[in-house]
Structure formats: structure tokens, C-alpha cells
Amino acid sequence: LVGNAMQLGQMPHITFTKLAKKYGNVYQIRLGCSDIVVLNGDRAIREALIQHSTEFAGRPNFVSFQMISGGRSLTFTSYSKQWKVHRKIAQSSLRAFSSANSQTKKAFEQHITAEAMELVQVFLRHSADGRYFDPAHEFTVAAANVMCALCFGRRYGHEDLEFRTMLKKLDKFGETVGAGSLVDVMPWLQSFPNPVRSVYENFKNLNEEFFAYVKDKVVQHRESFNPDVTRDMSDAIINVIEHRQDSGLTKEFVEATVTDLIGAGQDTISTIMQWILLLLVKYPDMQAKLQELIDKVVGQDRLPSTEDRSSLAYLDAFIYETMRFTS
Template identity: 30%
Template structure:
């Protein structure tokens, strides 16, 4: 067959293939919620701005309602918007919407082990163990709160050395928050100049930067293709491997001095559980799960918490009256002669409202990690097949005028009643909800409160800019937001 005979054959084959894809898609489309018409192979790639997925989803929310479908390549994704819809799915139907959807960019370390991307019994056991261990943390002689308080004082000492000169608080806060995790997991903190500590933080930063890159977002559309194409996504497995090797070395050091009767930290508690279940061939308490769980604690617990505090300090630079309100509460409840305690928040409604408003305004988890439908779901008049990935758009709650009077403005009054007492707002889900809600929520809340109040107990915040010109609006990342970079001056009180 000559070239002119082959071309029509290839053309007919391609058209047939595309028609099969379209017919196959249309055969199931009636079961799923509505959404933009996808193209064969590409899905809705051309209708979404992968540099600002949140904005794209919000537009589709306006067009198709609170439940809609987008296609990432040939894969349907159901997006949930609004408090009532997200609560109905994640809380009222927690078991059905309780699986973890695949995060395509993550490698086997996460997809097979730990509690980030696993499902079933492995996830249940590891999550339960982590929650109980963090909640009942009595390892050694110090509680989690004491470790946070200690690190907050180290941070104060470092900031005093700035002597009122401007600096970017990002590095200092990442060091401090990571050191809290180090103390909990490894049993000791690091000096900020320690080369192992710097290596750990630099590598974690490379992992999070890669996960937020445009190339990695494209992995969600074409996972098989992106595994062979060059780009930042190719570096991610190498960075993760560097971190797992670092953690494995620390585990080995723990094993050499391990005393099951005196656990010093999270790793020791896990090793004790491994020893307890060593005769169980189906035990989930194995080395690989230990390393992956520790790694997830670091990645999930460093940037999100430090970014929340960084955003809070920026807001205080812009609005010194809010700083004055918080410092008045600190003076009245805590004074200057002891470290702030998490229990103090009960008597400090304005400070608590301010922290809640940081979460709402910054909207760090605008697009929550994907869920997986564990069984066929009949939801809001639609049928969502088992195994479908579901994405809760938390930003549709946090920036909703239905629940917040001034959703685009920073306003602690959103969480205060007319008497100045803390007000509970149901539509406030910064850590998501249901079975897959962030397991580190309690730790993060404690860190943010203790660090912020300790800093304001010791310093006044200053800026070289005109306060009216400070832009506190978060910067857009591909699937969420991050605080702007800025220069801060601290003056001892």
C-alpha cells in the first residue's frame, strides 16, 4: 500500500478512535454532574487556567452550580462547592467520600506507604496511631506545648539580633516551625545554622516548589506522558528520595539507642509499635510506613503553619490597631513574665478571632487534597461512580459572602459577636472536614497561637513602608494562595 493509500486509512482510524472516546464518555456523562464539554485526550485542559485553578473552578461554579465535573485528560473529576454541599459529602456521607484520590505527581513513597495517599486498613491504622501519639504526647520530660514554647523563645532570641533592621521573616519562621516537628519526631531541635537542618529544609522547599509548579499540575492531566517528558516533575522523586534517606538515617540512629520502656519521640513510639507487632505478618507498622509518615508530618506541617504566621505578621504591619488589640489581651491575660500557653486563648477572644481570620483570608488550602468515592454515590441527583476523584473547593466557603460580611477584606469581626466574644462559624473549614481532615490541626493551631502571642509579647512590629500602601492580598499559586514576601522590623517592648 503506497503513502496515499495509507493516509486515508490512518485518518479513518483516528476519527474512529476519537468517536469511540466521545461515545464512551457520553455513555457515562449522564450519571455525572454537568460541566464543560471535554476534548478527547485533552479533557478540559484548554478551559482551565492551570496557573490559577481556583479562579477557573469558581467560574465553573457560577456556570454549572455547586457540583460539576471537569476532565483532567480522560479522567473525570467532580468538584464540590459551598458549605452545604461540602458538608453533605465529607461529613454526612463521610464513609462514601472518605477515600484519598490519587495525587498524580507524588511518587511511590506516598502512593504505597504512609497516610497521605493510602486507603483502607493501612491508612486507618496509621492515622489512628498518629492522632493518638500526637494527642497523648508525653515522651521524655516535655509535652508538645513545652517544645513549642521553647522554640518560640529561641526565635525571639534570633530576632533580637536583628536590632531593629528590616528582614524577611520567611526563613526564621520556617526554621522555628520545622524545629518543632524535629523535636516531636527526632527528639531534638537543631541549631538554625546546622548543616543537616539546612539540608532538610532546602530539600523540603524543593519538594513543595515542585509540587506547586505548572509542570506538576499538568501531571494531573497526562500522568503517563509527564513521567517521560523532561521538566521539574522529574526532579520530584529525587528530592523525595533524599528526604527518605535522611529520615531513614535518623530511624537507624534511634534503633541503636532504642528503649521500648522510655519512648523519646514519635519515631520511638512507632518503633515500639513495630516491636509489639513483629510477629504479625500483616502489620502496617513497618519501616516504609514509618519513613513515609514522618515525611508527611514534615511536608504538611512546615510551610502551611509558617505561612499562616507570616501572613498574620503582614496584616499586623498594615493594621497596627489590631496589633494593639492583641497586645492588650496579652498584657491582661499573660503579662510579660511567663510564656504564652495554649489555654490562654480561652480568655483572648480577639486574638483567636484574628487567627481564624488569617486562615480564612489566606485560604491556604483553597483546593483541598482530592477525595475518592469508595462506593457508587447518589448525590444531589447525580450518580458518581465508585473510584471517581472528588475535589472540595474550600475557597468557595472561606470567601463566601453568604457567611462572611466582607469576604474580600481582612476582618476579625467575622468571628466575634456583638459582645466581643468568640463566635462559632460553621462555614469555617481551614483544615477540611470528615475522615480526611488534617490530622495535624491541633498541633498547627497550638503553634500559631503560641508563636504569634510570644512575638507580640516581646516585640512591636515596624515597617519602612507606608502602612496604607502595604498589600496584604495573598499571591496566587497554581492550586491555592501564599503570603507575599515583605520586610519586617521588630523592636523590643
């Protein structure tokens, strides 16, 4: 019924490493009803992911994955011809937005600037009188608002009821996704009342509610859509999927792609900002060097802009290295 699940403990990666010393770098275990192949060591992992990339490119056929983004998630759908088409269209949509008119890009940059200033004010309030605080929630709020600006062309006030409702859904997704994984490998947990089944049902309802929220926003965009004006990523995706004859995807993939962008984007952005803050605190010399560079290029009489990026190579390198180091 549970296979090797009880052996894994609180830190499965440590357990996997210990098992490799006994069974070798490639071995199989059973989690619930699923057989799992575990790879250890860079040689085995490189061989699988590079030399046999296509064979290892798929996702498990888990029931919980079908609940995310209406069952059409680019992130959680397995590798297939349709998946490759979906990825290509998502990339085309990003290019379409990046080549949008200067007014659209300037508006998006203004949203980011406003959110950054709001974040600074929140940090100042929380740290008044030398108090300590955990910035994780504040980073999540800022990242989610930036993704709303990217996908819907607007950012929310932090006390906005609609925005706070969306944030609660994003928070609960992280809390309940683990239950989805348990039910995927142990489907019998759905057969009788238990805490995992309850959380799993919450996970299911949460995804349906969040997808409905995004769908409503996309419907509003369809009603006011103008093919000559790309206001945000929703417009770009609608244009590529619904207004190009060779897209190969139905219009339902618009909502799925937008949902993926918001979910994955806010998590990635908030996580990397936490790491950046941690590394700046850990390496004050690097922090001072970055501040000196920004003061030299931007000065203290205005805010940074995208036009400054070409003159901030060290800052660019720091961000990229943080992403590499923490991934």
C-alpha cells in the same frame, strides 16, 4: 491529550465558578486522562462531604502520591481499612507523646522557647534601620526546627549543614509538587524530554532523599530505644507500631508517619504564623489587647510557658479563629 486544562487559566477556581453558571453546580470536566467532578455552592459541597463522606473520603490513585513517604503516606493514601488503622495509630502515638514524662515535655517546650527567641533575634536583625523584609523563609526555618524537636528530640543551629540540607529539600518539594500533579493527569509527559518531566524527576528524587534522611534518624532511634522512656514522637511511633502486637502495620510505617509529620507540620505551622502576623498588623487594636493580656498574665520578667495557657483564653481563641478563618 489535555482535555479542559487549557481553559482553566491562572485562577482555576474562578473558571470553575463561571462554568457553574452555565452547567450547574455539579459538572464534569476532563484534565488530561482524568475525569474530574467539580462541585460548586455550599449545598452541593455539604451533601458530598457530610451526607456521602465515605464515598468522597478517598484520594486519586496518582503515581506521584506513591513517591511520598515511601508510598505509605497517611496524607496522600486513599481511604481504606489500612488507612483507618494508620490514622488511629498516628493519633495513639500523639497521645503517647503528650502523656510522656514531664522531663520530655519540658525539654520539648525548651526547644520551642529557644526557637522563638532565635526567631525574634532574626526579625530584629532583618528589620534594623526600619528595613522591610519577607518573613516567610524565617517562619519556615523556625517551624521545621520545631518539628525536628518534636520528631527527633533536638533542634539545630540555623547554620547546621544537615539542617540546611533538609530545609532545601522541603523548599524544593513545594516547587516541584506541581509537576507531579501534571504528570498524574497527563502521563504522556513522561514519554519525551520536556521541562515538566525534568521537574517531575526532581520531585521523585527529592522524595527519595528526604525519606532516606528520616529513615536514617528512625534507625538511630531504634538502636537506642527504651520502651520506658518516650524521648520524642519517633519513640512514640516506634513503640505503638513495633512493640504492640495488635498494631496491624509493619515497621516501614514508622518512617512514613514521621515523614508526614515533618512535612505537613512545618507547612501548617509556618503558614499559620504568617497569617497571625498579617492579622496582627491589620488589626492593631487586637494586637494591643493580646499584648496587654500577656503582660498581665506572664509579665515582662519571664517567657510564656504552657502553664500560662489556661489564663490566656483570648490568645487561644485568636489562634483558633485564625486557623478557622484561613483554612
